[in-house]
Amino acid sequence: MRKYILSTLFIVSLLLSWSTHLSAQVNADTTQKSEKKAESFNAGNLIIDHIVDNHEWHIAEIGHTEVIIPLPIILVDQGKLVTFCSSKFEHGKSVYKGYKLETERNSDKGKIVKVVPGTMETDKSVKKPLDFSITKTVAGVFVSIIVMILVFGSVARSYRRNEGHAPKGLQSLLEPVILFIRDDIAKPSIGKHYNTYMPFLLTTFFFIFFSNLIGLIPIFPGGANVTGNIAVTLVLALFTFFIILIKSNRHYWIDIFNTPGVPWWLKFPLPLLPVIELAGLFIKPFVLMVRLFANITAGHIIVLGFISLIFIFGQMSVSLAYGVSVVSVFFSLFIDLLELLVAFIQAYVFTMLSALYFGMATESHEPATHNN
DSSP states (O other), X not given: OHHHXXXXXXXXXXXXXXXXXXXXXXOOOOOOXXXXXXXXXXXXXXXXXXHSXXXXXXXXXXXXEEEEEEOEEEEEETTEEEEEEGGGGTTTTOOBTTEEEOOSSSTTTTSEEEBOTTSSSBOTXXXXXXXXXXXXXXXXXXXXXXXXXXHHHHHHXXXXXXXXXXXXXXXXXXXXXXXXXXXXXXXXXXXXXXXXXXXXXXXXXXXXHHHHHHHHOOSTTOOOOSTTSHHHHHHHHHHHHHHHHHHOOHHHHHHHHSOTTSOGGGTSSSOHHHHHHHHXXXXXXXXXXXXXXXXXXXXXXXXXXXXXXXXXXXXXXXXXXXXXXXXXXXXXXXXXXXXXXXXXXXXXXXXXXXXHHHHHHHOOOXXXXXXX
16 A cells, blocks of 8 residues: 555656646746835735746845745757756846746746847747746645655655554654545545545645645745645646546446436436536536635735735834734734644545545445345
């Protein structure tokens, strides 16, 4: 079982990291710091720039020096592979190899586009290159992968060393959670075939949980908004959707297209109920995707909103900023503590709903046998 968990973890997480770039690229935080200081404080821009993806990982700003980790740029343009470092763009101020990082606040902001030769103008007459770059979100996914491999590798070694003995250390911390997912989520929701889905359920739960926790850490390598990226939650939901399609039995499709116990006039001549049931098949993964994305993103926005109040009132009066900062910091810490609970709840809800959908898709409808 442990081998299945680790192998499924690696494959799913790797696919998640690359799939981020198959969806539309989100806006990047590329506005120059010097320009920001000269402008009035804009809370909306600050919040958006912190929750979206980026082609570099901003660590800190010490004086006038920015500590930034540049990330790899990987492009496929007209069948040619183009690779270089994101530092070549100089935060969107430079063109490199005929490409630039769009900084204008439009639909292409944060995307890598081709420029008219000899200028900084976007060449709209050509297609944008396919972008497979390692962005901050992707790097955050890899951080979660590494943490999970280290954690579960340590737990697996503990099981081998302590076989037949009481669990110790990290093993004793995670074993109740694993048993909770098995006994309180998988078994009641899926039934006797629950063991087939345990690797996916455990992988999904711990990936979401660890990503949420790491995202709350304000210093590197934490702070990446992994589960607040809708591309990541989309792929997690698609995995659940495809497992439902692959593992569903005949009774599941009969219940969709010819629901028993329903009046015939709801099925013919206008198949009202089958249409609703079929729509529900697609609504389920959509709900999984949006629920996780919205809850995690909302938590980040609320915290940044409280912090922004300090700078908003600071433009009015320094003393007023000091007074507001006490309230803002208090509520920010409170929300952060609440987010620790949300990190677990969202992982639990996603895993629970996935298990319920698997149970619905594989329900046998066999008559119960009674022993006389």
